[in-house]
Amino acid sequence: MEPKEIAELIKDRYPAEVKEITEFRGQTSVVVKKDRIKEIMKYLHSTPELYFDYLKDLCGVDYANKKDNRFEVVYHLYSMRHRHMIRIKAEVDEDDCNIDSVTDIWAGANWHERECYDMYGIAFNGHPDLRRILMPEDWEGHPLRKDYPLKADLGEMEWKGYKEVIETAEKNKQYEVR
Incomplete structure (x- = not known):
């Protein structure tokens, strides 16, 4: 299935949640509100014709002074069975800087969410070890x-x-070999 078709399926199922669908250089992105991100991700993972069984990447983006919502959490999903991909972007407001964790859908999200928390301060609700x-x-x-x-x-x-x-580095300079 083509990414544009997948984006339209998401929009049909979650019309109030999808804010925008963009395409750039053959890659499709779906911008969604964060409130139902877990539900959207479960749909993408569990629907047989989609079956996004692999979370390739999860990262944060800071759009300070460029967008209404300062942050985005970006998910790159891939289906090994169907060999298709989609990018989901969830907007996160600076004043409410949290989003639901997807670690119970993809265990590999654990470290990605921790890195996003560490580097951007975006908290992941329900994460098993957020530090x-x-x-x-x-x-x-x-x-x-x-x-x-x-x-x-x-x-x-x-x-x-x-x-x-x-x-410590200054103290250990005496041991350097020149």
Whole structure:
């Protein structure tokens, strides 16, 4: 089945949830509201003619000052049986920065959702172990947000563990072989 046909099936089944269908360079994206994302994903996974059994990727996007809803969670789905693909984009508002987890549909979503949480601060409701995966537990902020400071010398905002790493590196310079 062609991606455009799949997008139309989603729109027919969830007309109030589908905000937009776009196509660019042969790839189709369906932009949906986040409220029923789990239901939409279960439909895509469980419907025999669709059978999206593989979550290729899940990532976050920050559209700071460019869209009404600042964030999107993007799902790339693939059906190994039917060899078709679709991209689903769920809009997430900055003031209500959470969305339902899909880990009970695709176990592989676990790490992807944790990374999205860690880097963007988007919480996944019902996730079995939502905690940082790339940054240390005591890290403050979310590094892939557009408003995250890029300056290296953050003063008091600097991660406390960074100072320890620098001090240890300085102390261990005596052991370097030249």
